[in-house]
Amino acid sequence: MLNILLHFYQPAEQQPDILGQIVHQSYKPLFEGLSALNKSCATINISGSLLDLLDKYRYFGLIDTLRTLKDRNIVEFTGSSKYHALLPLIPEKEVTRQIKLNTDTLHFYLGKDLQLKGFFPPEMGYSSGLIPLIKSEGFSWIILDELAFDGGRTFPIPNRVYVDRTTKTPVFFRNRRLSNLIMSGLIRDTQSLITTTKHDQYDETSCFIAAMDGETFGHHRPGLDSMLLSTLKSDVLKFITLSELLKTKGIKRSFISNLYSCTWASSPKDIKLNTQFLSWNNPKNIIHTYQWSLLELVLAQVSALSKQVPSYKKIREKMDIALASDHFWWASANPWWSVEMIEDGSNRLLSIINSTPNISDKTKSRAQLLYTKIISTAFEWQRTGKIRSMFTDSASAARIPFRERTLEKGGIEKGIYEAFIFMLKNLEKEAAKEGNYEKAILWRDALIKIETKNDIYDAIHAVDLLRQEIPYVEVEKMLDKYTEEYKNIRGGQPEQRDLNV
Template identity: 40%
Template sequence: MYWANFLHIYQPPTQKPYWIKRVSEESYWKIFRLFLENPRAKITMNISGILFELFEKNGQNDIIEMIKKLFDQGRLEVTGSAKYHPLLPFLPKQEIIRQIKLNEETLCHYLGKNFRPNGFFPPEMGFFPELSPILEELGYKWIIVDELSFPKQAAKQQYNRIYQASNAKDFSIFFRERKMSWVILSGQIGTGKLLLQSLGDRLKKNEYLITAMDGETFGHHRPGLEMLLFEIYNSNKIKNVKISELLDLFPQREEIEPQASTWALMEKDLEKKKPFARWQDDDNEIHKAQWELTKLAIDSVEKYESNSPEYQKARRSLDKALHSDQYWWASARPWWSIEMIELGAKELYESIISCPEMPEEIKEKAKKLYHKIVFTAFDWQRAGIIEKLSRSEDEEIRQRTDESLPRLPKKEVEKMVNRLKKEMKLVANRQEYERAAQVRDRIKELKKYSSEEKLEPSSEGNKEFNLNK
């Protein structure tokens, strides 16, 4: 069996220096150091162009150097993407292409002028069928998407062949396996030995496994989880490859018509034909106003294009303002942040008013939309709407996940806990008490997975991930 692991790392263009430094120390630095220390390990990653710039701006040049070293060694494959992490299904074609080319220019600056990516990661894994021919025109060979993009009407997905989009001549589609990705990132299986055991007879088959996760999960969101990756990498029971290598390893091809999805998609949203509900929901008044303002900004800035320095500044402002975070945090499913909502709306509004020769009526319309977004967000929060929406969504997630949390051998749990206790002591000695509390909570969580402990509800995973089946 071949294992191709994919990690996505990203921070929004407005991220504060404190968080760049913190996530770098807790996650990015550890991940890349461990890759350099494990010469057998290979990885395919999306490292967004804006994150490279934030690394440099915030004094994280050692991370850039580690990335470049791994890349030059041929053990790190970097995909293309959209520079500022916009949700591509809702952008016009010219904006999609612009974001992709901006990202390529930035990656060439940091990885070398001859850098040319084969693969593509759409932000939020937000795929729609019309994206495939656009990427093929730009020279890409493949895209990674969630397995819910696999068409239901097709025969069961096989992992001994490569699938190709029916609307692109020679363009491949790789599907992230939700089950194993969730099992790893949720921490439900905390050692490489147990994870490999869960694959059973599949390990002996000539097929591939693709996992895909946010890189920040390892070390930042879940202290100590970065060690799990390298227990898997160090195993001789599974062959580690980069995604592009699968194209040669599996010559059989099959044409399909993939459907729209994201990696945060829930099946209930797919049934309602709302694959992007966390970013664009017609029942969400804030979303509707956000996208109206987004469209106004794109149309207006494009219409009044010029070569003036003022216009170029407004254009760059719009590029950054298209990031997907603002819509995600307005979903209340269950994630919510008035700060992110306001900041995103303000960026879009300012890209309009800073554009030279922009008519006053357009500026006034943008201002009203900005106010509508912010005031509606405050009204929802005061009226208890957010609490109701968040609780409903969070309870549903819990119901889907808790019944089948895997029961881990006590010996394996103790191994993980002892490792984390050492880390907790280390960070406490450095007076990083907030971090020590995070590690403490992770230890408490792991103990719930012991086969000798009564399992309590958790918000991670899915009941279909019962590894005993």
């Protein structure tokens, strides 16, 4: 069984021309294609801010289609944060408000009878305290990234449902490998999807969950929308919503405790270093420091504002929008960077202060100073080349050829090189045998680049693609096989004692 969760979001003040492109490249073909199906097949998270945009720019037909998908039970909708706030980083009171606003917005556009059983946190951002909160808001399950399960050391088993021990709330986990293969375009048809999951099958109750941005299909990757729709239409694979999975006969359940804080972009290294939210709040990024100081200053003033003030409703709505995570993400420079988006978020916060009555001159001056520091620092980083330097640093490991990092170091690293070369050659042979010559060429070219040390120029390294193509357990078994000889002699070779394998 498979579940596809599509997350649709656009910033509340997205430019109409950009929205128009996304509508015609992704939303329209996807929503209309889903409405042509005659079975329940997917889970959709659509933010309230996007529904407001579709209404504002008169895409009424799309809203009607979404309502049809709901009425015919073709998709299941989930709850979330209306303006895409990163929930672990904002006060609990604001988390609750964002959730309520989103629920009210979805009910307004899609109907009061819309049932929101599950919850999707933006960026799959999770920290302790979120599950009890969403349960108090009436949600019966939550979806998180698989890294939340055990920090990347072990992984969820696909033939069972995990339940939070304290709240008795089911927790579903996104399968990173499957999601990344789909997003990267390596899965092109139903057969390749079957091939990808066949090694991981446990029994008929196994369910693999792929979750990704809905805009991936048609907008970020033209043509991928057709692949998704044809696959969902197929009777070869069984697609199921997550609420339906809970009702599956014979499904096993296991209790879990102590989930790890993370997002769907976090890495196991982030978990170890406690830097799971680095892209939005990096303590070493002074722009992030200024941004959060400004947000906290403005939020404190808005929270203290009396609801009796005539402009309260308008000011409060601006504050809700300002909690969006976008402008923090674009200030990360790792690798995402946009001075325009940074200024947009900071200016929105400054405008709230300037439009709020009875704010002291000292507070206004402080807000203006923080805004100036944010913008001047951003321009300084860009002007002095710091941004380019940060890009270079973040990719430093990838700029060392794989052959140089492994084979030429000798010892156990040589075994790692030989194992990956063996697996790449096998993938090339299998793809050619299946008639997937495009993929066979991809693996052949990858081998040539690695052997000639030209792999440093690839946007996605062949080894990373391989790890997405082959189940984690199989990769580790192959590495063990090829490195066993070197592990046995490692202690007798002083030059290898510091190797971190």
